[in-house]
Amino acid sequence: MIEATSKRELNKVRRRAMIVEVATRWFLENGYAATSMSAIADEIGGSKATLWSHFASKDELFAAVVDELIGRFSEEISEFLINQTFSITNLKNFLQRFLDRMMDDPSARLFRLVLGEGERFPEIQDLYWERGPATMHEHVSDFYGTAFEPDEARRLARVTIAAITGFRAQLLIAPPDLMQSEAKLFVESLVSHLHFPACEKAQRPSDAS
Incomplete structure (x- = not known):
């Protein structure tokens, strides 16, 4: 009986993950307004009641998609910062990786989607802020806190x-061929203009190899 219950729970988790995966593609490719629960249900197959049993509304499904995408982004960036101590080299590497991840297709589309739908659905903005910028601020503060x-x-x-988030917004409207070259120059410029208080562990940009 316990084994049967566990199997049902596992299938439920897998089904939910598949729904979120399909919904992610629909929302990112078509936007919120043009995405319907019926279309998602048709693609995943089975009864529409199954979809509604996992998500009571399109708003709830949209929130799950946002949460999943931001969660992946935050996890990847956080893993890079774990056990890292401050140095100019580590800072530059982090900033480049951070910017690269923000500019990949899912992250860029999500950013545009949240901006476009945020006024209509403020709870999505709140979720994006809490799982994105607010969480990232904590991790970056901890990184700087090592020095x-x-x-x-x-x-x-x-x-x-x-x-860096302001620069990302600029890149989203710039010609695509400028992204890589401008991003690297921006990272170098940002680090060189930051003011680092005196600290035994801190290197000045001019000292970095």
């Missing part, structure tokens, strides 16, 4: 994230 006092670490994190 600087907590207040300085938070200041550096706030400036760093604001700068």
Whole structure:
């Protein structure tokens, strides 16, 4: 009986994951308004009641898609920062990876989608903020905190994230061929203009190899 229950629960989890995967493609390719629960149900097959048993509304399914995408992004970036201590080299590597991940197709489409639908669905903006920028601020603060006092670490994190997310918004409307070259130049420029308080562990940009 326990084994049968476990198998049903596992199938339920797999079914939900498949629904979110299909819905992700629909929302990112077609936007919120042009995506319907019926279309998603038709693609996954089976009874439409099955879809509604997992998600009571399109809003709820949309929230699950946003949560899944942001969760993947945050996990990948967070893994890069875990056990890393501050150095100019590590900072540059992180910023380049952070920007590359923000500009990949799913992340860029999600950003546009949240901006486009955020006014209509403020809960999506809240979710995006909590799982995205707010969480990332904590991780970057911890990274800077390996070399600087907590207040300085938070200041550096706030400036760093604001700068790179602002640059991402600029790149989204720039010609595609400018992305790679401009991104690398931006990272170099940002690091060279950041003010790092005196600290034994901190290298100045000019000292980096």
